[in-house]
Amino acid sequence: MSRKKDRDAPPPVPERLPTPAVDAHTHLDACGDGTAADVTALLDRAGRAGIERVVTVADDLAAARWAAEAATWDERVFAAVAIHPTRTADFGDVEKAEIERLAAAERVVAVGETGLDYYWDYSRPDAQQEAFRWHIDLAKRIGKPLMIHDREAHEDLLRILEEEGAPDTVVFHCFSGDADMARRCVDAGYVLSFAGTVTFRNAKGLHEAAKLVPPEHYLVETDAPFLTPHPFRGRPNEPYCAAYTVQGLAELRGEPVDVVADSVRSNAERVFGLPSSQTVTST
Numbered sequence: 001m002s003r004k005k006d007r008d009a010p011p012p013v014p015e016r017l018p019t020p021a022v023d024a025h026t027h028l029d030a031c032g033d034g035t036a037a038d039v040t041a042l043l044d045r046a047g048r049a050g051i052e053r054v055v056t057v058a059d060d061l062a063a064a065r066w067a068a069e070a071a072t073w074d075e076r077v078f079a080a081v082a083i084h085p086t087r088t089a090d091f092g093d094v095e096k097a098e099i100e101r102l103a104a105a106e107r108v109v110a111v112g113e114t115g116l117d118y119y120w121d122y123s124r125p126d127a128q129q130e131a132f133r134w135h136i137d138l139a140k141r142i143g144k145p146l147m148i149h150d151r152e153a154h155e156d157l158l159r160i161l162e163e164e165g166a167p168d169t170v171v172f173h174c175f176s177g178d179a180d181m182a183r184r185c186v187d188a189g190y191v192l193s194f195a196g197t198v199t200f201r202n203a204k205g206l207h208e209a210a211k212l213v214p215p216e217h218y219l220v221e222t223d224a225p226f227l228t229p230h231p232f233r234g235r236p237n238e239p240y241c242a243a244y245t246v247q248g249l250a251e252l253r254g255e256p257v258d259v260v261a262d263s264v265r266s267n268a269e270r271v272f273g274l275p276s277s278q279t280v281t282s283t
Helices: 002-008 036-048 061-070 085-090 093-103 125-142 154-164 179-187 204-212 239-253 257-272
Strands: 021-026 051-057 077-081 108-117 146-151 170-172 191-194 218-220
Touching: 021 218, 021 239, 021 257, 036 051, 036 239, 051 061, 051 108, 051 239, 051 257, 061 077, 061 093, 077 093, 085 108, 085 125, 093 108, 093 125, 108 125, 108 154, 125 146, 125 154, 146 154, 154 179, 179 191, 179 204, 191 204, 204 239, 218 239, 218 257, 239 257
Parallel strands: 021 051, 051 077, 077 108, 108 146, 146 170, 170 191, 191 218
Antiparallel strands: none
């Protein structure tokens, strides 16, 4: 019974990072009840670990509305909005108009998560690709980064980005490729965001990718409440757990934790246009 309780319990909040960092992709609405008080509590816990700002990400229309609003509740929160590729079976004018309206908000800092997912069969590949092309165009028209979901779709994603002409800034959320995919993305100028999966012991290809990415081309994220980093895999995830991933990434790269954390922070500021600040308090 105690082992089951341990598996169900959230990981402990780790020791504070020596330099503050940013969780570049999380789903705050799925980490609690979704109230302003919940968001404050989540960010307070994250702050104790040195994760001082987050980008909360939408995957459907309701989540997009929530994320855009939640980003106004606490100055440590920013948002990204889009329709997830698995939800594009019914992607029409109503959805496009609402995403475009929300994406224009000041505290919405990216169009995402969009892309392709060939693992699930909730939406046909042609519908996903059409929606992805629309999101690419939106990101270019409003001048905001494109945040990509890529599951078993590397080649089609890279091809469509080339065909459409990629926005100035492209982020591969929860990067899942190997060293070769990482090189191709870096050569194209894309940014790779590493989730807790980079700390998994069996993720050898991902480990090699993380080692070769130049310092200016990576971010760290939780994708909370999913993908909790080692050694807490399978337990509930929250933004504070990004600190574990920063530590794991530093170990993989053979670099000091403060160097990796500072790269994560400065890259997030550049990529998402966040204020240049290392200390942010709740409103």
